[in-house]
Amino acid sequence: MKPIKFRTSLIHLPDSMDQTVFRILDDFKDGVTDGLIHGIRSETNKSHYYKEGYDFGLVLHSDQIDMFNKHKYGEDDAQTFK
Known part of the structure; x- marks a missing residue:
């Protein structure tokens, strides 16, 4: 049986584009972490993607x-989302 080969990247982006995408994702992830775990917005990170991630983290929280x-007080729909 032959091993399955996966492509790690279907699209080859230039290095500068890769860096931009990774920076955007890092800013978003930092925002989600701050909103969900810490609840405090960073005063140093002002990027749009950080703010979007922070808002998303607050919604998750x-x-x-x-x-x-709902679970604590015994409502039937404790496992449903809005």
């Missing part, structure tokens, strides 16, 4: 609290 409260 709010959904977690709602699900916890």
Whole structure:
């Protein structure tokens, strides 16, 4: 049986484009982490993608609290999202 070969990258981007994409993703992930875990917005990172990630992290945090409260107080739809 032959091993399956996977392509690691279907699109080959120039190095500068790779760096830009990774920076954008890092900013977004940092924002999500700050919104979900820490709850405090960074004063140094002002990028658009950080702010979008932070807002998304706050929404996830709010959904977690709602699900916890529904489960704690015995509502039937504790496992559903809005």
